[in-house]
Amino acid sequence: METAVTVFLTILALYFGVGLLFGLYFMFLGAAKIDSIMADSKKKVRLLLFPGVVATWPFLLIRLFKPNTAD
Amino acid sequence: MGLDYKLVLWNKHKKAYDKIIAFGMVMYLVLFIVLTLIFNPETIAETMIIRAFGSLAVIMLHIILAIGPLSRLNPQFLPILYNRRHLGVSMFLAALIHGVFAIIHFHTLGNVNPIYSVFTSNMDYGSLTNFPFQVLGFLALLILFFMASTSHDFFLKNLSPQVWKGLHMLVYIAYALILLHVFLGAFQQETSIFTIGIVVLGFIVITSLHLVAAFKESKVDGFKGEKDTGGWLKVCDMHEIPEDRAKIFTVGKKRVAIFKYDGKLSAIHNVCKHQGGPLGEGKIVDGCITCPWHGYQYLPHNGQSPPPFTEKVATYELRLDNDIIYINPIGLEEGTAVEPILC
Ligand code: HEM
Ligand code: HEM
Numbered sequence: 559m560e561t562a563v564t565v566f567l568t569i570l571a572l573y574f575g576v577g578l579l580f581g582l583y584f585m586f587l588g589a590a591k592i593d594s595i596m597a598d599s600k601k602k603v604r605l606l607l608f609p610g611v612v613a614t615w616p617f618l619l620i621r622l623f624k625p626n627t628a629d
Numbered sequence: 630m631g632l633d634y635k636l637v638l639w640n641k642h643k644k645a646y647d648k649i650i651a652f653g654m655v656m657y658l659v660l661f662i663v664l665t666l667i668f669n670p671e672t673i674a675e676t677m678i679i680r681a682f683g684s685l686a687v688i689m690l691h692i693i694l695a696i697g698p699l700s701r702l703n704p705q706f707l708p709i710l711y712n713r714r715h716l717g718v719s720m721f722l723a724a725l726i727h728g729v730f731a732i733i734h735f736h737t738l739g740n741v742n743p744i745y746s747v748f749t750s751n752m753d754y755g756s757l758t759n760f761p762f763q764v765l766g767f768l769a770l771l772i773l774f775f776m777a778s779t780s781h782d783f784f785l786k787n788l789s790p791q792v793w794k795g796l797h798m799l800v801y802i803a804y805a806l807i808l809l810h811v812f813l814g815a816f817q818q819e820t821s822i823f824t825i826g827i828v829v830l831g832f833i834v835i836t837s838l839h840l841v842a843a844f845k846e847s848k849v850d851g852f853k854g855e856k857d858t859g860g861w862l863k864v865c866d867m868h869e870i871p872e873d874r875a876k877i878f879t880v881g882k883k884r885v886a887i888f889k890y891d892g893k894l895s896a897i898h899n900v901c902k903h904q905g906g907p908l909g910e911g912k913i914v915d916g917c918i919t920c921p922w923h924g925y926q927y928l929p930h931n932g933q934s935p936p937p938f939t940e941k942v943a944t945y946e947l948r949l950d951n952d953i954i955y956i957n958p959i960g961l962e963e964g965t966a967v968e969p970i971l972c
């Protein structure tokens with residue numbers, strides 16, 4: 559059981575760790591690439607989005623490579 | 630729908646509802662603390678905070694889970710539905726305070742990582758009465774974090790509808806985890822009868838509401854109107870539709886919403902272009918049909934979103950005969966203007 563817990567928590571920590579790094583990149587550069595509205599939005603909006611980007615980074619990463627599906 | 634993203638899309642109504650939410654939360658916390666001081670004066674402050682915010686979060690979750698079916702049964706609940714996002718985020722914050730205080734109080738004393746300690750301080754995973762119930766709370770909080778953090782319009786637009794909806798449906802797993810968290814926790818803490826009572830009662834109410842709403846929904850799908858000689862379908866008496874609202878009918882396998890507003894009737898396809906929200910469960914706000922899910926708007930007479938937006942839904946022709954509404958089951962092109970009929 560202890561190994562299972564360690565494995566689970568390690569994966570969780572890695573997921574959020576990568577998310578944090580991706581989040582920084584995405585906030586300053588990536589977001590405006592997939593969503594033109596972002597370029598015109600206030601800086602504070604980016605701060606508000608940050609937790610969500612950390613949480614859902616794999617989906618946003620896919621969007622970066624396959625742009626223009628939502629507009 | 631905005632041309633740039635705002636921090637929060639507030640308008641007069643939303644501000645009023647947010648004040649009600651904040652006021653309600655504060656009142657509950659004050660009441661909880663006063664009652665605890667009267668009946669359980671030896672309770673320490675940390676325990677009080679943990680219990681006050683935990684029970685507050687659970688109560689708010691029940692309200693959130695009840696709004697959907699409630700507003701399907703009675704449109705008067707719609708304003709709360711439109712405001713669900715802020716309720717969800719506030720509920721997450723309450724749960725977060727509960728979780729963080731519990732972790733600080735029970736898991737920061739040793740030298741192990743506090744989160745690791747939540748999972749391993751009690752290893753009795755095979756037991757029912759001594760199950761590490763805090764793990765269940767942690768997993769629920771994780772799900773709630775995903776939902777609350779992606780609540781901004783940006784994510785609605787940039788996560789695909791399937792992903793967003795999938796994330797959202799996780800709330801039912803979170804709900805199950807929280808029920809277990811409270812019940813299994815009750816074996817180990819002196820959880821009050823009050824909390825247990827609320828959760829049991831809440832579960833019964835939520836389940837029945839969902840069942841009743843689902844039953845009502847199935848009646849809409851079973852609707853078979855008579856056809857007149859021209860092939861038009863007889864739907865209902867116009868008085869059955871409340872002002873500024875709609876009734877939903879299945880017309881030629883499609884759901885159609887017939888709206889009544891300003892002494893006029895108009896019919897449009899019930900499915901929102903955004904993520905398929907049920908337009909007929911929304912109401913007319915500022916002259917526009919407003920989707921109950923995320924508030925996309927459409928003009929009733931032509932099914933088009935007001936400029937600068939470009940969404941369009943199909944429209945339908947109506948006729949009124951002795952107050953009985955008839956509809957042409959063959960829908961028109963999306964965005965076709967139809968002269969509303971007067972009633
Ligand atoms: C932790 C926070 C949240 C919780 C617990 C929660 C809970 C729920 C539940 C239980 C439903 C299904 C109810 C029904 O339709 O009968 C639902 C649907 C919905 N919620 Fe939330 N919600 C949360 C956050 C949000 C946020 C932040 C938004 C705003 C973007 C939102 C918007 C919606 C919408 C549009 C639906 C209908 C869509 C669908 O059923 O797929 N919710 N929510
Ligand atoms: C990291 C996550 C969590 C941890 C560590 C945690 C921990 C705890 C602990 C230690 C208790 C017992 C408190 C006591 O009676 O002295 C408790 C009770 C409770 N928890 Fe949590 N919890 C977490 C998440 C949640 C969440 C997400 C919810 C609901 C939204 C929740 C709702 C409750 C409720 C209603 C009680 C019963 C309160 C009472 O005794 O009156 N918890 N939790």
Ligand code: FES
Binds near residue numbers: 901905922923
């Ligand atoms: S489904 Fe999102 S606004 Fe209608």
